[in-house]
Amino acid sequence: MAEHVVRAGLPRVGLPTGGFELDAGRVLAPDLAEPAVVGYDDDPVAERALLLEAQRIARMGSWTVDVATGQAYLSDGLRRLCGLPATSTMTDLVALVHPDDVPVLDDFQARLRRQRSSQPIELEVRDDSGERAYLVRARNERDSSGRVIRVHGTVQDFTKFRALERQLSQDGRLFREAQRVARLGTWEWNTATNECLWSSMLYELCGLEPGSRITYTDYLALVHPDDRAWVDQRWQELATTRKPIECEYRVIRPDGKRRVFRVRGEAAGADSPLTVMIGTAQDVTEQRSTETRMQRSSKRFTDLVAITPVGIALFDDGERLVDANDALCSLLGMDLDRLRGMTAAQLTHPDDRESRRGRETHSFHSGQRVLITAAGKPVYCELNATVSVADDGQRFWLVVFADVTDRRRAAERLRYQATHDELTGLPGRAAVKELLGKLLGGRDFERIALLFCDVDNFKRVNDSLGHDVGDELITALARRLERGLPPSCTVARMSGDEYVVICSDVEESGGVEALANQAASLLRTAVPVRGQLLRVSACIGAAVPSGPETSGADLLRYADAAMFAAKARGTGRVSLASDALIASANSQMLLEGQLREAIANDQLILHYQPVVGPDGTVLSAEALVRWPHPERGLLMPGEFLPVAEQGDLLGELDRWVLRAAFTEAAEWPQLCGGVLGGGVGIAVNLAGLVPGDPEFVDVVSASVAATGIAWDRVVLELVETSLIDLPSRSREAMAELVERGVRFAVDDFGTGYSSLARLKELPAQIIKIDRRFVSGVATDASDFAVARALVDMARAMGRSCVAEGVENATQFHVLRGVGVDAYQGWLLSRPIPAKDFRELLKLGPVHIPSGA
Known part of the structure; x- marks a missing residue:
């Protein structure tokens, strides 16, 4: 090589x-x-x-x-x-x-x-x-x-060597970190010498200096005195039998802290001497503390389930009841032994079970369900279900059954009350609209007819015989219509002495004219009430759809217009809605559209009528809306408020008046002596926006914020009937505004169905005495007595009184004599435009003529 x-x-x-x-x-x-x-x-x-x-x-x-x-x-x-x-x-x-x-x-x-x-x-x-x-x-x-x-x-x-070194270093680091995270130390005990070797982590867990000499005796000294004897016995068993052991005991560190250790030990491997034992020690204090809290929480949960008033049940994965609390047993009238093993379907009422067939793939869905009691009675329940897993991994359903039977019945009563007349039990305005919408949306709309019936001179009955007699008469006439009209007819009561008859098949009665005459005949009768016969009659307006586009509101307007045409001809008359009448009704509809546009484009104006104190000082002013119609001239509220009510525009109108009135009042000069906090107040009479409206507080607050007017200068007037029997939500809304400084006034007090005794219940700070009592206060002893009693009661309850309709000096001085706080009427000033009202404020107190 x-x-x-x-x-x-x-x-x-x-x-x-x-x-x-x-x-x-x-x-x-x-x-x-x-x-x-x-x-x-x-x-x-x-x-x-x-x-x-x-x-x-x-x-x-x-x-x-x-x-x-x-x-x-x-x-x-x-x-x-x-x-x-x-x-x-x-x-x-x-x-x-x-x-x-x-x-x-x-x-x-x-x-x-x-x-x-x-x-x-x-x-x-x-x-x-x-x-x-x-x-x-x-x-x-x-x-x-x-x-x-x-x-x-x-x-x-050296690549492999370095990789091995890195791996060993990493393994060592991870081992040390694992011990730290797990709070786990390792130890070795030589049973022959009693010498111990500990890892650094074990020293730290025991609160000792790392590296210090440790013997078995030192170790035992750390064990809690109450645990020391049996712990020593276990380790001696290990040394003798060399069989692995595991135990858990308390440790007291040198710093006095108490910890719980879980220790495992066994004989060392074959390469080590027989006298060497090795093992681990883990600090499990936090885990045991958590477990204790969980056990206590579980016990509290179990106790809570047992005593909770709602039914609670556990179902296995096969939807069979495994356990239930006493409340569910009581609700269904069965003991737990009988309930166990029953499926969700078996607990459900047959009618509800049938209605759910094919709609649900699982029995447990949050929502409502009708259960069946042992006696076979239905129980309406609201379900809340969740899936959970037991410690052994077994899945189960936890289902809460809240009995809503009473609430459902109350809701049905409320719905019935909302859609039906409380006095007669007939369907009301809401039900009429719903039924008309359903019928007119069908194919046979040409067969539909609507009758609008108004009892003649009914006010005379109320005034002469009292409202109780009037109520009995209204109820008796309702029963006559129900019994006497064909089955295709639904009788409803709109308000007061007005009935509506909706016929789904007018041909059954021989045509609309024949049906109207039949209804007029039923209402032309003598009704026995409290031992006397009351002869009554009614005017009836009838209308049929003019085409498929006719709505329920259209039909009501046509019949209403026909009824007024009948009244113009006398009592007991019948009139059919002609093309001319329909054109007139449509004209009213046009006026409604124009009013809607006028509100949106700020085409309305406000006049202001002052409210003055006994010395003529202007305390506040009531904002009164006017409509400068481009074709019909200046329209007063009586001419367009009915149109606004029919078109559901009263709320929008109130919003406009609030914004416009607050904007104007924010610029008035501030006068001293006002009862509303040193400034001239502004009063707005609300008709559509009432405390029961969810947006009531927000709308008022937004108007105040946008105009910058002080809260204590705002007076909101509501008619007496809207303040009687207020629900809690409405009272809370009023209380929220009162807390900010707003005052509420009862307008036209005494004209509703309430009595002076109910004055205490009204959540208002100001009472406005109706002009009917004011007009006769100087000549009618009864009116005088009412006014004086009202003032005395108001003063006793911390409320103030304002007299409306003060037209002459005699009325003023009589009312001042009984202690009325403020006055409003033509004697002091007619409602005047904003510019004129500013000039009136600059003149100072209003001149009050001396009495006759």
């Missing part, structure tokens, strides 16, 4: 007594047997081949540089190791070094120059890819005078 000698290609190495350089040179390729060239003694070929094979196995190569000649020798093993061709030079070898390691290589050469001993020095470098590592060893050979004559070296592939 031939070896090759090359001229070195490394940087020149300067030495004080000469030197050598490793320069790139040509390949001389002398015979390996020539010792003069390579500097080796003759070796047998077999021994050299053996040496080369050993280098290959060790992944090693050798090199030599003759300093005197500059010739370099690279072994075949080195070239194979580095992937170099036979003609490669030392420069080629150096070029394989990673660029980042070149400075280290330069330092290596410098160390070689300085070295005086024959001991080799080492260097580790990477190849140019950085993936392999090589260990380079080199030493100087000097002559008798100490001059370097040769440099011998080896190159060994």
Whole structure:
């Protein structure tokens, strides 16, 4: 096997007594047997081949540089190791070094120059890819005078060794980290000497200095006194029987902290003495504390399930009941033994089970379900279900059954009340709209007819005989219509003394005119009420759809217009909706559209009527809306509010008035002495926006914020009937605004169905006495008594009184005499435009004439 000698290609190495350089040179390729060239003694070929094979196995190569000649020798093993061709030079070898390691290589050469001993020095470098590592060893050979004559070296592939070292280092680090994370230490105990060896982590867990001498006695001293005897017994069993043990006990550290250790031990392996035991110790204090809390929580949960008033049940994966609390047993009237094994389907009422057939792939869905009791009665329940997994991995369903039977019945009652008249039990306005929409959307809309019935002079009955008699009369007439009209007719009550009859098949009654006359005949009767006969009649307007595009609202408008036409002709009349009447109704519809546009485009205006104190000081003003119609002139509220109500525009109208009134009032001069906090207040009468509206508070708040008016200058007026029997949500909305400074006023008090005794229930701060009482306060003893009683009661409850409709000085002075706080009426000022009201404010207190 031939070896090759090359001229070195490394940087020149300067030495004080000469030197050598490793320069790139040509390949001389002398015979390996020539010792003069390579500097080796003759070796047998077999021994050299053996040496080369050993280098290959060790992944090693050798090199030599003759300093005197500059010739370099690279072994075949080195070239194979580095992937170099036979003609490669030392420069080629150096070029394989990673660029980042070149400075280290330069330092290596410098160390070689300085070295005086024959001991080799080492260097580790990477190849140019950085993936392999090589260990380079080199030493100087000097002559008798100490001059370097040769440099011998080896190159060994250390990649696997370094990878192994890194892996071992990483394994050690991970082991230490694992012990730290798991709070786990290791130990060794020599039972013959009682000496113990602990890992650093175990020292830390026990609160001891690492490396300190530990004996078995020292260890036992750390064990809690109550646990020490039995722990010692267990370890002695290990030493005697050499069978693995595991135990858990308490430890008291030198710093006084108490911990819980879980310790495992067994005899050491076969390579260790028989007296050596090894094991682990883990700090499980937090885990045991968590488990204790979980056990207590589980116990509390179990107790809670047992006493909770809602039914709770566990079902297995086959949907069979496994367990249930007492509440579910009580709800279904069955004991737990009877319930166990029953499926969800068996617990469901047959009617509900049938309705669900084919719709659900699983029995447990959150929602409502009708269960069946032992007696066969239905129980409406709201279900909440979730899937959970037991400790053994078994899946189960946890289902909560909340009995909503009473709530459902209450909801049905509320729905019935919302869609039916409370007095007569007839369908109400909402039900009428719903039924008309359904009928008019069908194919037989031409068969439909609508009657609008209004009892003649009904107000006279209420005024003369009282509302109770009026209610009995309304109920009696409702029963007559229900019994006397054909089955295709549905009787409803719109409001007051107005009935609506919806006929789904007018041909059954011989046509719309015949049906209207039949209804008029039923309402033209004498009704016995409280021992006397009341003779009544009614005017009826009838309408049929004018085409497939006719809506329920259209039909109601046509019949309503026909009813008014009938009333214009006298009592007990019947009128059919003609083209002219329909045109008139459509005109009202047009007016509704114009009003909608006027609201959107700020085409309405406000007039203001002052509310003054006893000395004439302007305390506040009521904003009154007017509509300057482009064709019909200035329209008063009575002319367009019914249109707004019919078109569901009252809410939008209220919003517009709030914004406009607050904007105007924010610019008024501030006057002293006002009851609303030192400024002239602004009162807005609300008709569509009421406290029950979910947006009520937000709308008022937005209007105040947008205009910058002070909260305590705002008065919101509501009619008496809208404040009686308010739901809690409405009261909460009013309370929220009152807390900010808003005041509520009861408008037209005394005109509703309430009494003075109910004044205490009204969540309002201001009472406005209706003009009906004010007009007769100076001439009618009853009106005077009512006014005085109202003022006294209001004052006793911390409320103030405002008298409406004060038209003469006598009324004013009588009311002032009984203690009325404020006054509003034509005596003081008519409603006037904003500009005129500002001028009125500048004049100071309003002049009040002396009494007659």
